[in-house]
Amino acid sequence: MATKNKISTNSANRRINTAIRIFSHPLYILIAVLGSSAFFYIFHYLISRSNNGVFIIFTPIYLIYALVITSGILFSISVFAIIHSVASRRSGVSGGIASALLPAAGSLIASCGCSFSLLASILLFLGINTFEAAGIISFIGSYQAWIILAMISANILMIIYYLGKPFGLHQPLRKRG
Amino acid sequence: MPSKTKKNNTERSMHSLWIVSSAAIVLAIISMFVAVSAVMYAAQQKTVQATTSVVQPNFGSTLAGIDTPLNSTDLAVINNASDVYFQTAGEMYLNGSLSDPIFTSNNKVAPFMVNGKPSVIYLGSITCIFCGENRWAMALALSKFGKFSQLFTGYSSFGDGDVPTLYWAADNYNSSGDSVKNYYSSSYVNFVSIEDINPIRGGFLLNSPSKIIQDLNATENKSAIGAFNYIINLSAVKATAFMGTPYTIWGTHQFSGADAEVFGNTTPSGSVIDLTYMTHAQVFSQLSQPQDQFAWSEYAAADIYIASLCQSLNNTVQVCSLPAIRSIEARIA
Incomplete structure (x- = not known):
């Protein structure tokens, strides 16, 4: 038990240390900020396009902010992984893709479920009759907030997961002197 | 040796300074986000209240007079x-x-x-x-x-x-x-x-x-x-x-x-x-x-x-x- 506790404490410490080492560099803070801004712009654009130019949402805006901020952080960690670690490059790419896709997916459901023109276009492209899917789409729309909360949770879990990856940062500080 | 210790301490101080600065920048940006949206929300609320002569209670959850035939x-x-x-x-x-x-x-x-x-x-x-x-x-x-x-x-x-x-x-x-x-x-x-x-x-x-x-x-x-x-x-x-x-x-x-x-x-x-x-x-x-x-x-x-x-x-x-x-x-x- 004591060993188990020690391992989990070490794991948490390692993740915290990794986060500190990544975000102590201004570049990765900048990437996170720019990423969050870009994701919010994509979200805003998709919602407005779905509603004929009007940005109207029925999900609390603070959930949207949390989604784009966690996506921005995940994106920054992914960029770090791609740059710094060959071993973690693939997971860095997948993390980066996920960080961009989640806010975009959120925009498809955050507005009124009654106007699902973007989603309908995608379904039609896939050969699915939107009339048949209308009931499902509206059902998804009625759980907007919960779905976005799940997306935020997914971002956080991925951040925690990727921070545990060996980016070559976990060598102990060399004793000097 | 002492000079190396001094160098380590300086490095650690700089490291801590970066961490604190980074955290401060992140908090500042998030605060700015929240502040801008709060100002925009307040401005919209003000515009809404200015354009409607009476603001009824419980708006967003009212069904007052629903299904009443028009006079x-x-x-x-x-x-x-x-x-x-x-x-x-x-x-x-x-x-x-x-x-x-x-x-x-x-x-x-x-x-x-x-x-x-x-x-x-x-x-x-x-x-x-x-x-x-x-x-x-x-x-x-x-x-x-x-x-x-x-x-x-x-x-x-x-x-x-x-x-x-x-x-x-x-x-x-x-x-x-x-x-x-x-x-x-x-x-x-x-x-x-x-x-x-x-x-x-x-x-x-x-x-x-x-x-x-x-x-x-x-x-x-x-x-x-x-x-x-x-x-x-x-x-x-x-x-x-x-x-x-x-x-x-x-x-x-x-x-x-x-x-x-x-x-x-x-x-x-x-x-x-x-x-x-x-x-x-x-x-x-x-x-x-x-x-x-x-x-x-x-x-x-x-x-x-x-x-x-x-x-x-x-x-x-x-x-x-x-x-x-x-x-x-x-x-x-």
Whole structure:
């Protein structure tokens, strides 16, 4: 038990240390900020396009902010992984893709479920009759907030997961002197 | 050795400084985000309160007077709206004076004929905010081709703006079903209304096509059953496919979605919707003597529908002679 506790404490410490080492560099803070801004712009654009130019949402805006901020952080960690670690490059790419896709997916459901023109276009492209899917789409729309909360949770879990990856940062500080 | 220790300490201090600075920058940016949105929200709230004379309590969760038949005065606002209002609004739309989005994009379809008359077909939901705001324009447009003997006060769902609207009939807003009842009569067109119904205290919800068909079959309303099958057939083609509510057909013109987004006297940005804070009395007051963005935009949205029907009826109705309607017909063609 004591060993188990020690391992989990070490794991948490390692993740915290990794986060500190990544975000102590201004570049990765900048990437996170720019990423969050870009994701919010994509979200805003998709919602407005779905509603004929009007940005109207029925999900609390603070959930949207949390989604784009966690996506921005995940994106920054992914960029770090791609740059710094060959071993973690693939997971860095997948993390980066996920960080961009989640806010975009959120925009498809955050507005009124009654106007699902973007989603309908995608379904039609896939050969699915939107009339048949209308009931499902509206059902998804009625759980907007919960779905976005799940997306935020997914971002956080991925951040925690990727921070545990060996980016070559976990060598102990060399004793000097 | 001492110099190396001193160097390590300096490095660690710089490291700590970076960490603190980074954290401060992140917090500052998040705070800025929150502050800007709070300011924007407050500004919108202020604008909303400035444009509505009375702010009622519990807006966003009110069903005050739902399903109440309109009194004769309010019904007259719809049935007896002056042609001058439609003409003026049309001119404003044509010269770009209106800031609300108003659209003419539509698809040409074969008319749905019942008893030798073309039809206006409406498929919508009482839970839907876009249906809610569009029924005002629809009612105004239909009033130029016939009359409503009854209309009812209604709301969109709590999760969809809770905007004040009209219902075509006194719908059971606590259950799930489909209503085809309306109190419209015209010698020029049929009005086939298919109103999907789900609990109004939830969010937007649309019944599945099989459920709708089941409900329509139970009504034994052949016009409604035929109209719904017509919509299903049109949905096999991408251009006219059902992509959300409201879905309307005005003679030979099919509209996917509302033809305008008129949500009060300010254009919504985010979750603050001016129309949510209006009472039905305020809406009727504005429509009876249009002077503001909301009223003019609703009349202009009605003009689009009027022009569609006029084209379908070869301009045989008096309202079709209005110059603005003629000009709009050229746009929707």
